[in-house]
Amino acid sequence: MGNRPCCDERVKAPAPEVVAASTPVELCDGSISPQDSSEYPQMGRLGTSSSLNMQRQPAPGRMSRLMKLKHLEIDEDIMRGANLRRTLWHCGRAWRRPPSELSENERAELWKYSTPVDEFDTFFSHTWLTPGKWKVFSLMLQKGWQVMLVSWAIAVAVMMLLCLEDVLPMPWTYQARYHDFEEVCPFGPWIQFVGIVALILGMVISPYVPTYQEMVFFDMFSIHQTDARLMERGVYGLGGCLRRSRQLQVLWSSPYLSRLWCVFELAAYRQANPNGRILWTPLFRERALLAIFVICCWMTALFWAFAALQAGPESSMIGYAVSLLPVILGTHALRRTFREGQKLLDDLQYFDLAFAGCALEFDRRFIYTAIQDWYESEEAFTQYVRGPLREELLTSASFRDIPLRHYMILLPVGMSLSLEFLVALLKGGAPAPVLARYVIGLMLGFDVAWSVFCLDLFHYMCFRFRPLQFTCLKCRKLLDCGQSILIVLLSVFCWTFGGEVSHLAVHSGIWPTLCWTTFATCCALVSLKGVPVVAAFSGMCVGWIPCISAKPKDAEEVVSI
Structure with missing residues (x-):
């Protein structure tokens, strides 16, 4: 990440601009209305009265930003970041x-998640056309997998001890x-x-464990949702927040x-931070993980049912x-x-600015001018x-x-089952060579x-033979079903x-x-x-120490190094 855009030679990076106290206050002409808020999909309905007892410093309005080309000007008074862990509680x-x-009271409560900051560790760019539950699920897995692993290890160790001490039936x-050991061993689930x-519990409690400290810009926490003037400053001051962000996720x-x-946020961040990091987090990957996890749990549940x-x-x-049908x-x-x-790559390869949706003509003019x-x-x-942006994505994420x-x-799903057999061998008195083997x-x-190796093969086949588009609906369905059956049988x-x-x-x-x-x-x-992945994984594990807050590292460590 961090490659300069193709037109950086022609566009010089702007010098930092901070709102001065002498800048005249410009109120929005016909403040943003609740109907208008849908154009910036992350925003909610607006109120018309100020609900804050804070002193506003003079700041340019949206017309001033447009006419003076101040899209990246920093408005210090509205720089507010939210603690990512707290928002995931x-x-x-x-x-x-x-x-x-949300109701007006609920929207007003969102402001309490954020506090004044000088800069952001991460600026989250997203669209509310996608359900928030998948964003939560993705972030909780990205940030909490170490806690999940530790909670699993502790639980497994306790259960093994209880089983060996005959506390559990x-x-x-x-x-x-075995050729050197034959015995009927007690066995349990x-x-x-x-x-x-x-x-699962580890994922739920991970936001409460201080394993990371990350101040983020997330629109509904960092932009006031009920004060019309503050919201206008927040929406049209996004460029300044992007300038003060270490990475765009x-x-x-x-x-x-x-x-x-969303297109504006991409353009503004690369302009404000030519060497900054754009981190792509495709939400479909965590949905894929959930599907594979359910399949693994289903197969182990069948084993215990037969037992x-x-x-x-x-x-x-x-x-x-x-x-195998499920x-x-x-x-x-x-x-x-x-x-x-594939759609993400196609969207970038065939991107056309004219097809990006915008409900307000002023906003379209504002973004196009920038x-x-x-x-x-x-x-x-x-x-x-x-x-360059598409190549940057292909380089950074596989x-x-x-x-x-x-x-x-x-x-851990499969290892838990093997640990059951290990406990059975221990309780049955298996010798050390058998246990070692x-x-x-x-x-x-x-x-x-x-x-x-099997998971990677299964994942590859599912990705390589993803559903194709055919004119004949019947042929497409038959081919899809046949491919799914073949993938399962090979796996x-x-x-x-x-x-x-x-x-x-x-x-x-x-x-x-x-x-x-x-x-x-x-x-494997x-x-x-290859071996670089082992080094990367070792660094991820060794560098993570519970209960010590640290600046965030890469949220997306992928196998392709």
Whole structure:
């Protein structure tokens, strides 16, 4: 990130401008009305009276900014940032509804989330045409995956201890058959169940754990929602806030580039910060993670159902085959989700400023004037979006790769099941060599390395064979269903192959176990694009220390380094 736009040679970066006390106050001619607020989709309905007891410093109005080309002028009095962690309390309740759906009292309460700041760590750019729940879900996973992992580890350790001390009952048995150990071992579901609950609970409580400190600009917190004058200063002073932002994080969804104000934020940030970082956060990736997580939980739930029913191998195979129908449906939905990734690239490649929506003619004039001033022409800006900005996105983010944090959320589901068997072996009195082979071959070789390879393969096939557009609706549906079935069958084959080989290696001895684990690790590294990813992941984990506030690092660490 941070590449200069194609027209930087022709447009010099503006010098910092701060509103002076001598600047005359200019009130908006016909203040922004509730009907007008829909043009800037992040804004809600407006009131007409001042609800603040604060001293306003003289500041230019929207006409003054337009006529004097002061789009990037900084209005110090309205620089207000919100603590990101605090806004995500109560599962991000404050994010979930747009201001236009809130009462006047509720909109007035939003102002309390923000405090005066000199600069922003992150400026969030988004559109309210996309539900706020997906933005909350995406941010909570990005910022809270370490807390989720720690909460899972603590819960699993406690459950293992309780099981080993016979505090919890073990309702079933497991027949261990190794060449140097055969025993009927007690077996229970506690680690698996509590581990999944701990993952979910970790995401919920993550905003309350002081693992990061990030002051952000988010429109409905940083711009007053009931005072008409303050809101006008906030809306038309966005350029100054962008200038004082360390990075621009785009919460991307399908309608994003269709909104002219969103386009303005992209243009203004690159002009105000030629070397600044634009961070693309496609919301569809977290929806894809949710779909895969549900599929993993579904398969483990089936295992426990068959264990409770004491089904034999033949019955279990039939049950698993029948249960693939929900998996196929989930895969089908996942492939549709990945279509948004291609749409983002297409939106940038075929971007046309004329198609960006704008309800108010004044706002269109305001934004077009700024773009013409910064990029010399509308066509030059269009070419910048289609060229350097798109290349910047392709360099910084890979939609085909799974972000590292997603692995850290998915892998514990399978590892919890293996820990159940490990506890069973411990309670059954398995010797140390058997336990060592089990940990190396099954937990490291299969649950970690081979699972990473299988997840990456499944993810790649879903993205590569996302639904295509055909004129014939019947042909499209048949092809889509066939592709989803084929993807599931190939994924099941790959997973089953790894499981059988790992069990064979573990039962054969330490050297076959080491060979299998080495092979699985190599496959995982190939899918992860090599050793640099390991270094990146190590830095992410070592650099994170709970209860110590630090300036935010990259929110989007992806596998493609």
